[in-house]
Amino acid sequence: MSLTRLCALADLGPDKITRVEVEGRSPVALALADGGAVAFDDTCPHADESLSQGWVEDGRIVCAVHFAEFEIGSGKAHNAPIGCGRLRFYPTEIRDGAVHADLAD
């Protein structure tokens, strides 16, 4: 497992989604959930919009554009437009107060 440092845990806020640019790949988004931090693709699987404009609600990531809801962990879409795929999540670890994720394909 190869971990990439994404940001300080203190930079994340409740119900907020934070976008992080990662060299050589598409941006990653972070949110506080499950007693720690979760990491997922920032790009909505419906229409290439940034999920950092959305929010966390009842264990789901909500897209602010068409309001698709993605289960934290599985990425399964609910209340989503036709053609919306599953959101990809990545394993995370907190080390020295920072959020790291395994972003391997």
Ligand code: FES
């Ligand atoms: S762009 Fe996210 S639901 Fe349409």
